[in-house]
Each structure stands twice: as structure tokens, then as C-alpha cells.
Amino acid sequence: MKWLALSLALAGHSQAALRFGCSTVSIQRLDPLVEPGKIPxxxxxxxxxxxxxxxxxxxxxxxxxxxxxxxxxxxxxNYWTAVMFFKHSNGSYKRVPLMQNTALPNGINGGMTIYYTQQDFFSNGNQKITAFKPGFRMTVGSPTNTGDQGNPGLRFVCLQNKGTRFPELPTFPSQPCPGGIMTVHHFPACWDGKNLDSPDHQSHMYNTVREAFTPAGACPASHPVRMPQLAFETLWDTTQFNSMWPADGSNPFVLSYGDGVGYGTHADYVFGWKGDALQRAMDSNCMFNACENGNPLQSQSVQQMNACTVKSQVTEELDGWLDHLPGQENMGNM
Incomplete structure (x- = not known):
């Protein structure tokens, strides 16, 4: 397994990199960062x-x-992203199921793969990384974006299989994908050292990464504190819809706010590590799954992960064929 070989090869480096799975805790219309208190x-x-x-x-x-x-x-x-839907030629919508990353333990209920890296995907670097603080939060991307904002961390991958990682695309793939579609969200890693949040949930952070999982440039004086490079990978099982691809070749997938191109893809993060756990990890020399079982982080079984849930505060149908996207009643013709 290339993932295991990579982990073992890098185990001697001076700083940690985390890669782990999180199963789905909830799918619903809540957004405590951008729309705090609004239900739905x-x-x-x-x-x-x-x-x-x-x-x-x-x-x-x-x-x-x-x-x-x-x-x-x-x-x-907590980590969250917009949900993907398939739009049928008859105008109805169906939520695309999630699937687990092939690099993770079997049985994870959908969810995401989360990364906290320090330099790039292949080495941990040797600079001091400061963990996020209690109360810290941020977003990346925006559903109002209608063009390429030049952020290389917001990408789509047309999966040949679950191990596919390239090429990364700025928009939805233009043809059916044999293994599904992966959405990728990389956050900035330079902090102003003062604010746990900002009015736009982004200005307190600064991005120096030119491409995903590549070494970042030096943090600027305005945002001098290097923090972990946070990234989400979400795998969507679009394969059941491949036979329903429109005859004109147009993309049939949309994100839950009505975006059928993909420039508005976005993600949210609220820090919640217990005590100094994340800082201990960043100061250790573990790599990926070698960080588990108390080395230095406590870990749990897939069954325990899947058992944790949040009751929905919104009562509405999200499964089956829908005549409009939830919350987007006036956007059915998009």
C-alpha cells in the first residue's frame, strides 16, 4: 500500500502530519458561521x-x-461543506451519496478525509507550527463566486477509482467519472496572531500555497503565525447517475446552493480539539495513521465514530427525487 509505505518512510521527521477520517455527523440546513442562529x-x-x-x-x-x-x-x-445533487433532465434533484476514502478504515459512514499538514504531502518540514486556538473558526471559498478566484485549494477530481488524485479541476468534470467525483478544500495556513475570527471569516488568515499539498511560501508580516495546513477531501458516489448524463454533454451535478459550475465551492471549520492535543500532535514526529493509539493522540473505532450523531433541527425531505433543491424553491430552473 503506497499510503502505508509513505507513512513508514516519513516516520522519522521532526514534525507531524495528520490524515484521518470523520464519518457524517449530520446532513441538514444549518450554517453557524455564515448564518448563525438561522434555522434553516x-x-x-x-x-x-x-x-x-x-x-x-x-x-x-x-x-x-x-x-x-x-x-x-x-x-x-466541526468541518462542513455544501452537499452535491444530481439534476435530472426532467428538472428533479437527488442527493449524491457520500463514500469513504480508500485510504481509510472500512465502514466509515460517508464523511470526509481531513488533513493537518505542515509542509507538503511528502514531508513534514522543520518549522514551528502553532495549533489553532479555542474559539477559532474560518471559511474558504464562497457560494457567491461565479468565476475562478485563483485559489488552487478549491478543486474537483474526476475519479477513475478512489485512489485518483489528479488532475485537479477548478470546476465540475465535463464527462461521467468512472469512480465518482472528489471535492477538495484547502484552507490558508497563515494567521494574524490576534483574531479567532473575522467578519468575512477569512481576513484573519492568509494563503501562501500555490498548489495543493505543495510547500507554502513564507507567511507575511500581516499574518506571521504559521498554522497547520487544513484540507478536506470529500468523495461523492456519482456513478449511479452516469447512465443519466444529459445527451448534450452538459454537467448534471449541482452543489446545494444551485451552483452547476463549481466556482462557488466552499468549506467551513470550527476548532474543537481538547486541551493541547493538536499542539502535541504538531510537535510530535508521527505521520498519518502512526499518530493513533496514544502516539500521541487517542483514537477510536469506526463503530464509535459512526455512533456519534446530531439530531436535525430542520424537518424536510433530503432523500429521494425532489422537485427543487432544499431552500432553493425559486431556483428550480437553474
Whole structure:
């Protein structure tokens, strides 16, 4: 297995890199960052992580959650993205199922693969990485984007199989994908050192990464603190819809806010690691799954991950064929 070989080869480096799975904790219309307190929010999200997720999230989330859907049991953070739907030629919509990454343990209920890297995908570097702080939050991308914003961290991958990683595309693939579609969200890793959030949930951070999983440039004086490079990979099982691809070749997939191109893809993060767990990991020399079982992070079984859930605060149909996207009643002709 190339993933295991990579982990073993890098085990001697001085800084850690984390890669782990999180099963789905909820799929519903809530967005405590962009639309705090609004029930329901404007569009559907897929959420993973701690079970304290709700419409209004303030303070240290590790003090409010009692379980997490992530591999590391000290990680009560929440991570979420827009949900993908298939739009049939008759105008109806169906939610695209999630599937687990091939590099993760079997049985994970959908969810995402989460990364906290320090230099790139192949080495951990040797600079001091400062963990996020209690109350920290940020977003990347925006559903209002209608063109390429030049952010190389927001990408789509047409999967030949679950191990496919390239090429990365700025928009939805233009043809049916044999193994499904992966959405990729890389966050900036330079912090201003002062603000746990900002009005746009982005200005307190600065991006110096030119391409995904490549060494970042030096942090600027305005944002001098290097933090972990956070990234999400979400795999969507689009294969059941391949035979329904439109005859004119147009893309039939949309994100839950009505985006059928993909430039508006976005993701949200609220920090919730317990105590100094993330800093201990960043200061250690573990790599990927070698960080589990107390080395230095406590981990849990897939069964425990899948058992953690959040009750939906929104009552609406999300499965089956729908005549409109949830919350987008006036966008059925998009």
C-alpha cells in the first residue's frame, strides 16, 4: 500500500502530519458561521466532527461535545461543506451519496478525509507550527463566486477509482467519472496572531500555497503565525447517475446552493480539539495513521465514530427525487 509505505518512510521527521477520517455527523440546513442562529440556513451542508454542532456555536467546542465522528477522540472540531445533487433532465434533484476514502478504515459512514499538514504531502518540514486556538473558526471559498478566484485549494477530481488524485479541476468534470467525483478544500495556513475570527471569516488568515499539498511560501508580516495546513477531501458516489448524463454533454451535478459550475465551492471549520492535543500532535514526529493509539493522540473505532450523531433541527425531505433543491424553491430552473 503506497499510503502505508509513505507513512513508514516519513516516520522519522521532526514534525507531524495528520490524515484521518470523520464519518457524517449530520446532513441538514444549518450554517453557524455564515448564518448563525438561522434555522434553516439557505442551503444543505454535510457536517462531520463533534456532536455539539448547532445553529449557534460559540466558545470552546470541546467543552460542549460528548462524542466525535472523527478518528481522533480528542478532536471535537466541526468541518462542513455544501452537499452535491444530481439534476435530472426532467428538472428533479437527488442527493449524491457520500463514500469513504480508500485510504481509510472500512465502514466509515460517508464523511470526509481531513488533513493537518505542515509542509507538503511528502514531508513534514522543520518549522514551528502553532495549533489553532479555542474559539477559532474560518471559511474558504464562497457560494457567491461565479468565476475562478485563483485559489488552487478549491478543486474537483474526476475519479477513475478512489485512489485518483489528479488532475485537479477548478470546476465540475465535463464527462461521467468512472469512480465518482472528489471535492477538495484547502484552507490558508497563515494567521494574524490576534483574531479567532473575522467578519468575512477569512481576513484573519492568509494563503501562501500555490498548489495543493505543495510547500507554502513564507507567511507575511500581516499574518506571521504559521498554522497547520487544513484540507478536506470529500468523495461523492456519482456513478449511479452516469447512465443519466444529459445527451448534450452538459454537467448534471449541482452543489446545494444551485451552483452547476463549481466556482462557488466552499468549506467551513470550527476548532474543537481538547486541551493541547493538536499542539502535541504538531510537535510530535508521527505521520498519518502512526499518530493513533496514544502516539500521541487517542483514537477510536469506526463503530464509535459512526455512533456519534446530531439530531436535525430542520424537518424536510433530503432523500429521494425532489422537485427543487432544499431552500432553493425559486431556483428550480437553474
Amino acid at each position: 440556513s439557505s442551503h444543505v451542508h454535510q457536517i462531520v466532527g463533534g456532536n455539539s454542532f448547532n445553529a449557534t456555536m460559540e466558545g470552546d467546542r470541546s467543552e460542549h461535545a460528548t462524542c466525535t465522528t472523527c478518528t481522533f477522540s480528542e478532536n471535537f472540531s
